[in-house]
Amino acid sequence: KIDYDQLRKLYEDTCCTKNLQYSYGTAGFRTLAKDLDTVMFTTGILAVLRSLKLQGQYVGVMITASHNPYQDNGVKIVEPDGSMLLAAWEPYAMQLANAASFAATFDEFYAELVKLVEHEKIDLDTSAVAPHVVVGRDSRESSPFLLRCLTSTMASVFHAQVVDLGCVTTPQLHYVTNLSNRRQREDGHTTVATEQDYYSFFVEAFNELFTTYQIEKRLSVPKLFVDTANGIGGPQLKKLLASKDWAVPSDEIEIVNDKSDVPELLNFECGADYVKTNQRLPKGLSPSSPDSLYCSFDGDADRVVFYYVDPESKFHLLDGDKISTLFAKFLSQQLELANLRDSLKIGVVQTAYANGSSTTYIEDALHCPVSCTKTGVKHLHHEAATQYDIGIYFEANGHGTIIFSEKFHQTIESQLSKSQGNLLALNTLNCFAKLINQTVGDAISDMLAVLATLSILQMAPTDWDREYTDLPNKLVKCIVPDRSIFQTTDQERKLQNPAGLQTKIDSVIAKYPMGRSFVRASGTEDAVRVYAECEDPTKLDQFCNEIVEYVK
Ligand code: 16G
Ligand code: ZN
Numbered sequence: 037k038i039d040y041d042q043l044r045k046l047y048e049d050t051c052c053t054k055n056l057q058y059s060y061g062t063a064g065f066r067t068l069a070k071d072l073d074t075v076m077f078t079t080g081i082l083a084v085l086r087s088l089k090l091q092g093q094y095v096g097v098m099i100t101a102s103h104n105p106y107q108d109n110g111v112k113i114v115e116p117d118g119s120m121l122l123a124a125w126e127p128y129a130m131q132l133a134n135a136a137s138f139a140a141t142f143d144e145f146y147a148e149l150v151k152l153v154e155h156e157k158i159d160l161d162t163s164a165v166a167p168h169v170v171v172g173r174d175s176r177e178s179s180p181f182l183l184r185c186l187t188s189t190m191a192s193v194f195h196a197q198v199v200d201l202g203c204v205t206t207p208q209l210h211y212v213t214n215l216s217n218r219r220q221r222e223d224g225h226t227t228v229a230t231e232q233d234y235y236s237f238f239v240e241a242f243n244e245l246f247t248t249y250q251i252e253k254r255l256s257v258p259k260l261f262v263d264t265a266n267g268i269g270g271p272q273l274k275k276l277l278a279s280k281d282w283a284v285p286s287d288e289i290e291i292v293n294d295k296s297d298v299p300e301l302l303n304f305e306c307g308a309d310y311v312k313t314n315q316r317l318p319k320g321l322s323p324s325s326p327d328s329l330y331c332s333f334d335g336d337a338d339r340v341v342f343y344y345v346d347p348e349s350k351f352h353l354l355d356g357d358k359i360s361t362l363f364a365k366f367l368s369q370q371l372e373l374a375n376l377r378d379s380l381k382i383g384v385v386q387t388a389y390a391n392g393s394s395t396t397y398i399e400d401a402l403h404c405p406v407s408c409t410k411t412g413v414k415h416l417h418h419e420a421a422t423q424y425d426i427g428i429y430f431e432a433n434g435h436g437t438i439i440f441s442e443k444f445h446q447t448i449e450s451q452l453s454k455s456q457g458n459l460l461a462l463n464t465l466n467c468f469a470k471l472i473n474q475t476v477g478d479a480i481s482d483m484l485a486v487l488a489t490l491s492i493l494q495m496a497p498t499d500w501d502r503e504y505t506d507l508p509n510k511l512v513k514c515i516v517p518d519r520s521i522f523q524t525t526d527q528e529r530k531l532q533n534p535a536g537l538q539t540k541i542d543s544v545i546a547k548y549p550m551g552r553s554f555v556r557a558s559g560t561e562d563a564v565r566v567y568a569e570c571e572d573p574t575k576l577d578q579f580c581n582e583i584v585e586y587v588k
Pocket of ligand 1: 062063411412413414431433435557558559560561565
């Protein structure tokens, strides 16, 4: 049922990057843009097959390499509900890509494709159900070409309906994919949702929250500077701020590093990754008034970190841990006020990288449970979605969101419809849930939620920072001959292999008050990472070095 000749022709024209090994990791496929033709071609086919497998629902595909330098690019597939590609399909993505990459003839590749179709029992008869795909890309120069590789077979071979959103942030693509399917299911809409729906929805949620509190449309900080890493977040945030209903005075938010049309500047000495790693202001920003707040997005705007500079010119980072704890404080207060603390379970999901002080603060001061998962957004997301009614998760690097359960929505709705209980708190919870992009971490939505929280609680950046003080900590990268021997257990907090190493690490940790350290192989680089934290800043280097010596 596949047009063999047409597919063959496109394959021969498109798959020019041969004999490269492709692997689908936590961030999808990602490498130098010049090496991606073949994998784009096969990923396009896989997205179509995924849609056919799911009765023609919209499947999303995003072309991006996030915080990587401008020479890189990548691609990932998004499920109809806006979550990341089902883990069971990741191996298919790799098999198909590597088949095309290493096949000597088209027929070898074709056999692999047929095998997959048969294995998944996919009905290729598109006369009844056509596949639907939504595609988006970040601002990289290489993206339009790669998009053509990606979509080349979709309509001509598989009769797919393809909607091209153009340049969007990664979270916008996730959001639009989710909304398109929801509308189709709930109201039989056949048109795809748009970027405009995204702006309208989040601006409305933000306004509702301010109206609920009868706060004038002014922020609690005199000024917010937003560093958009010269990526797609810049133009998209500008569109949101230009919406006719956006009511915050325009001089309160200033966007810097917004040159998304100059390719080499992408993520260069700016953006969330740079700021988090170097603990300093990005290019383009200088310290202004002490109560100003700053934030940085990454290149595709799915991460955000905040920071401020105190009167002594000292830089203070408000990272993913601080964002989690701010939301946990605010939402647990609201639950308390709404008298729902016993019926709805709120919790925070972290990884081993979360600062020990943040964990203690959440448990002891906020009385919220904390879960720890392995690194990688999908692990945190899964835990937040399955264990809590309000599941807050952020990686320290600023990627995260909040997931509200079905029970949460039902409980709030039913109380509101009966006009029962503390209506202000109930309305707040209701509006706040709308302000969060629940499909994936979203720099724009997270930024709006932080601004709303600070404004409602009347907190300055220093108040936010003072809730707890980070333990001094250090993260180092260690190059080893073979990182695969470093196998972990207990959510990456302990080493299982090499045998005996954990015992040695434990004996070092025991020497340092409040000491904590762990070692894990990186999933994205050929290196091992060593994290250490302890009470005494003057002992930190020594502590970390002792561990590194054992690892090397
Ligand atoms: C990936 C993950 C990120 C994680 C990082 C760890 C996703 C979408 N991205 O970029 O969450 O923090 O890997 O990198 O899951 P590492 O394994 O090199 O330390
Ligand atoms: Zn990103």
